[in-house]
Amino acid sequence: MYIEVGNGVDIIGDIHACFDEWIQMLHQLGYEKNEQGLYAHPKGRKIISLGDIMSRGPKSIDTMKFFLKHYNVNTYMIDSNHGWKIARWLDGRKVQLKHGDEKVEEEFNQYEKIHGIEKTKKLKNQFKDLLMNVPSHYILTDQGHPKVVCVHAGIREEFIGKESNRIKNFCRYGDVAGMDEQGKPIRREWYKQYKGSLLVIWGHEPKPEPLIMNNTINIDQGVVFGGKLTAYRYPEKEFVFVQAKRDYSGAKENPLK
Numbered sequence: 383m384y385i386e387v388g389n390g391v392d393i394i395g396d397i398h399a400c401f402d403e404w405i406q407m408l409h410q411l412g413y414e415k416n417e418q419g420l421y422a423h424p425k426g427r428k429i430i431s432l433g434d435i436m437s438r439g440p441k442s443i444d445t446m447k448f449f450l451k452h453y454n455v456n457t458y459m460i461d462s463n464h465g466w467k468i469a470r471w472l473d474g475r476k477v478q479l480k481h482g483d484e485k486v487e488e489e490f491n492q493y494e495k496i497h498g499i500e501k502t503k504k505l506k507n508q509f510k511d512l513l514m515n516v517p518s519h520y521i522l523t524d525q526g527h528p529k530v531v532c533v534h535a536g537i538r539e540e541f542i543g544k545e546s547n548r549i550k551n552f553c554r555y556g557d558v559a560g561m562d563e564q565g566k567p568i569r570r571e572w573y574k575q576y577k578g579s580l581l582v583i584w585g586h587e588p589k590p591e592p593l594i595m596n597n598t599i600n601i602d603q604g605v606v607f608g609g610k611l612t613a614y615r616y617p618e619k620e621f622v623f624v625q626a627k628r629d630y631s632g633a634k635e636n637p638l639k
């Protein structure tokens with residue numbers, strides 16, 4: 383779970399299948415397609431996704447294919463709630479596809495009509511293996527010294543650098559204190575209590591602008607809800623935004639409002 387910052391990293395908030403905005407982001411960050419058909423940065427920068435790359439939006443398969451092709455080349459991804467749900471679904475476990483996860487199934491049904499059962503099966507297996515094996519969080523190091531933690535929904539200082547089922551769940555869902563009457567998770571605001579020395583970059587909860595608090599930064603600006611896709615560049619400590627072309631989610635309640 384350790385990644386050396388090297389020539390710089392670009393940490394990406396929740397993409398949620400907004401593939402067009404993602405490609406635009408790559409161009410804005412200076413990545414270019416090389417001879418192998420892969421996006422690479424001329425200065426050798428790395429990409430770290432905070433997860434939830436799929437679901438809710440229009441192009442889950444295209445987005446997942448990108449991460450499959452680039453994973454461990456110059457791109458890294460962590461575990462997330464939607465990622466884990468899709469992983470379990472692809473593994474044939476009993477899960478209910480909702481909150482935009484059903485769109486992934488619809489896309490696969492279309493994909494199968496065009497490409498056939500065998501090719502679809504192969505792709506599903508590749509996605510499953512990727513999603514099942516991503517770590518709960520990353521620690522970015524500068525010449526071996528830990529500096530930044532990348533996590534999907536949240537972390538506590540004492541969890542950093544460790545892995546267990548409890549930690550994995552905290553990283554995927556945040557500090558959830560049960561469900562409310564509508565079946566929505568009651569979220570505790572872990573970042574208000576965070577006192578760690580490592581900067582934590584996280585996503586999961588869409589907020590209109592990056593939320594900076596107690597050495598934590600939320601970079602999910604709800605691109606799928608018509609907001610923005612955010613990248614946080616380290617060590618530059620700069621934000622790069624791509625405005626969504628529209629609200630893709632079809633959600634009745636927009637979390638950005």
Ligand SMILES: [Mn+2]
Nearest residue numbers: 434463464586
């Ligand atoms: Mn999430």
